[in-house]
Amino acid sequence: MSDPADYHRKLAQRSKAFLEQRASSLLRHATVERYKASDKYREKNRRNSDLYHSRNPEKRRASDLLCHAVEDGRIIRGPCEDCGSTGKVHGHHDDYSKPFDVRWLCPLCHVRLHRMEKK
Numbered sequence: 001m002s003d004p005a006d007y008h009r010k011l012a013q014r015s016k017a018f019l020e021q022r023a024s025s026l027l028r029h030a031t032v033e034r035y036k037a038s039d040k041y042r043e044k045n046r047r048n049s050d051l052y053h054s055r056n057p058e059k060r061r062a063s064d065l066l067c068h069a070v071e072d073g074r075i076i077r078g079p080c081e082d083c084g085s086t087g088k089v090h091g092h093h094d095d096y097s098k099p100f101d102v103r104w105l106c107p108l109c110h111v112r113l114h115r116m117e118k119k
Contacts, residue, residue: 062099066091069100080106082113 035041053060069075070091079086081103090110091102105113 058096059093062093062096065099066093066102075100078104080104080109082106082109085109 066075070077077089077091080089083106085106087106089104089106092105092110092113093099093102095101
């Protein structure tokens with residue numbers, strides 16, 4: 001059986017390491033949030049968004065048409081077709097020429113689908 005003092009010493013070391021890691025994580029998070037609130041981030045994000053949309057006009061058109069249809073109530077978001085989640089769902093276009101023909105997927109299932117498509 002181990003010595004209680006040794007146990008408490010190891011527990012204190014693990015606790016200290018955990019607290020240092022947590023503090024580092026919180027600092028990184030705060031730094032990222034400050035950057036996201038900066039004009040530099042907004043400008044860079046806007047440029048990247050404009051570039052993506054200029055390179056993918058069909059995707060942009062399909063996305064815009066679907067978004068407006070959902071906002072106007074002409075289309076109702078359904079639950080995730082893979083897991084049944086009713087939280088935030090994305091409309092996934094298999095064919096961008098059919099902007100209202102979408103599969104409703106939660107963010108996790110949507111990412112999984114795109115990862116499978118890349119393979």
